[in-house]
Amino acid sequence: MENRTLNFSIFRYNPATPDIKPRMQDYQLDETPNMTVFIALNRLREEQDPSLIFDFVCRAAICGSCAMLINGRPRLACKTLTIDLPENITLMPLPVFKLVGDLSVDTGVWFRHMGMRTESWIHADQKFNPKAQEERMDNPTALDIYEAERCIECGCCIAACATANIREDFLGAAGINRIARFLIDPRDKRTPSQVFEVVGTDEGVFGCIGLMACDVLCPMEIPLQTQLALVRRKMMGAAIARR
Numbered sequence: 582m583e584n585r586t587l588n589f590s591i592f593r594y595n596p597a598t599p600d601i602k603p604r605m606q607d608y609q610l611d612e613t614p615n616m617t618v619f620i621a622l623n624r625l626r627e628e629q630d631p632s633l634i635f636d637f638v639c640r641a642a643i644c645g646s647c648a649m650l651i652n653g654r655p656r657l658a659c660k661t662l663t664i665d666l667p668e669n670i671t672l673m674p675l676p677v678f679k680l681v682g683d684l685s686v687d688t689g690v691w692f693r694h695m696g697m698r699t700e701s702w703i704h705a706d707q708k709f710n711p712k713a714q715e716e717r718m719d720n721p722t723a724l725d726i727y728e729a730e731r732c733i734e735c736g737c738c739i740a741a742c743a744t745a746n747i748r749e750d751f752l753g754a755a756g757i758n759r760i761a762r763f764l765i766d767p768r769d770k771r772t773p774s775q776v777f778e779v780v781g782t783d784e785g786v787f788g789c790i791g792l793m794a795c796d797v798l799c800p801m802e803i804p805l806q807t808q809l810a811l812v813r814r815k816m817m818g819a820a821i822a823r824r
């Protein structure tokens with residue numbers, strides 16, 4: 582591996598100190614084998630600038646905390662090897678979400694709000710009976726639900742989405758994927774017409790312009806294009822049935 586010196590240009594702004602205007606700050610760092618952007622950021626914070634703000638928890642592409650714009654693309658810092666990037670690396674916080682400081686954004690409030698809007702719980706038509714036998718589910722259905730549940734709520738699909746960037750209340754691919762998860766689940770007794778009340782608007786599935794940045798950039802490779810198509814098909818059916 583050729584020894585490279587990486588030039589980082591990192592967005593700096595702390596809303597707690599609004600007198601210091603947003604700016605880009607430059608840092609240099611020697612690249613080491615298997616370095617990720619997450620490792621580089623930790624070294625920068627430990628060796629050069631303890632005031633640098635960014636998030637991480639798992640370091641293994643599981644928690645979704647370290648998403649940021651890396652050379653303009655939403656990606657996970659812990660999953661992005663510097664060797665796959667040019668020497669000049671620009672880091673910005675994800676757009677759409679509330680800025681906490683520098684590269685850290687609050688995705689939690691957005692996802693909690695989305696969970697409430699989509700009523701992300703099973704709407705059963707029977708009272709819970711703790712003595713009842715567990716109902717069986719066929720494997721393909723269970724696997725389809727599992728596929729949708731792999732979302733780590735990183736926010737990359739929302740940050741990449743043209744509609745989410747201009748329409749504050751847009752559910753985005755993560756929200757529509759959540760709806761797909763419950764439409765697939767036979768235990769959820771909501772009818773497509775009831776789901777239409779939630780997503781049959783321009784803030785829901787009809788606001789999607791279908792350019793598929795979400796599908797390309799999802800670090801978990803969830804088939805968002807398929808999920809969007811499923812929800813759109815069901816909602817078109819519900820719209821026709823309501824006429």
Ligand code: SF4
Nearest residue numbers: 742789790791793795
């Ligand atoms: S396909 Fe739809 S949800 Fe995905 S990024 Fe484009 S507008 Fe957003």
Ligand code: SF4
Nearest residue numbers: 732733735736738799
């Ligand atoms: S759908 Fe993919 S890109 Fe969007 S929040 Fe979930 S894991 Fe992240």
Ligand code: FES
Nearest residue numbers: 640644645647659
């Ligand atoms: S630190 Fe958890 S996904 Fe990167």
